[in-house]
Amino acid sequence: MVLDGLGKLVDGRLDTGDLARLDTDGFVHLAGRAKDLIIRGGHNIDPVVIEDVLLAHPHVTGAGAVGCPDPHAGEVPVAYVTLVPEVVAYVTLVPEVEVSEDELCQWAAEHVPEPAAAPKSVTVLAALPVTDVGKPCKLALRADATRRAVAEALAGHGHDTHVDAAIEDGSVLLSLTPGTGDREAVSAVLDQYALRWTWSRPTPGPVMS
Incomplete structure (x- = not known):
């Protein structure tokens, strides 16, 4: 069988668009898609690092980080999350109590591995698309x-x-x-x-x- 690279062959290798790392045992670990990278002022940011930080918050059940267009940096990271149902109901009734979008944004800024990865905003959704x-x-x-x-x-x-x-x-x-x-x-x-x-x-x- 011959694999048709469909124009995606680079130096004999198939460019799948996936991000991965090779461990010391020779195993390949997929880490995401290159097109999902957030490029802030020429600095590459893996959205997974932002998502993992937000998912570590006790009230967050889902997270997605993407690049948002910015006239100065090209794009900046922003995040979307879903919350546990009890928190969603409570935040709706009493927005100033429990967890807010601003607090989640601050949480992420304090826990991401580098300042560039701090999301500009965190938006709560009922469900992630x-x-x-x-x-x-x-x-x-x-x-x-x-x-x-x-x-x-x-x-x-x-x-x-x-x-x-x-x-x-x-x-x-x-x-x-x-x-x-x-x-x-x-x-x-x-x-x-x-x-x-x-x-x-x-x-x-x-x-x-």
């Missing part, structure tokens, strides 16, 4: 993180533009609904990011960046 076969869907988290970052940036510049995010061809595509702000000013804010985006209908002609 998964694919049709039940695998964690990091792209859905990245889309949400991108939408939140861009919406916050636009609001910070006084724009009331509505931002939606969708997954298209394996990447995040933003759709902007114009508010009362100047389109050129909105475009100037978006130009700080390496993003795909378009104006939503019924505005004339898509503007892509």
Whole structure:
């Protein structure tokens, strides 16, 4: 049998996109996917180190860390978690008691192995997104993180533009609904990011960046 590398052969080796380490006994241990790496100012961050720290918190049942676009660092890590049901109910009733998103963010900052891996934010979800076969869907988290970052940036510049995010061809595509702000000013804010985006209908002609 001959393995077809489909263009993924590098120096005779098959580039699978997996991250792995080889132990002293010669066993290969898979550690994640290269495309999931968070690159903060040229510094590679494995999202697993952030996820493992958050999963060590007694109230956290699930965690996912992704890169969020940043105009200065390229991207910064953000995290999403699920909590034990009792804590979710309690936090909903009394947000200032028990565990909060800010406290989880501080927990992660204090326990990650390096300052660069400290997440900029931690968001609590009812459930983490998964694919049709039940695998964690990091792209859905990245889309949400991108939408939140861009919406916050636009609001910070006084724009009331509505931002939606969708997954298209394996990447995040933003759709902007114009508010009362100047389109050129909105475009100037978006130009700080390496993003795909378009104006939503019924505005004339898509503007892509």
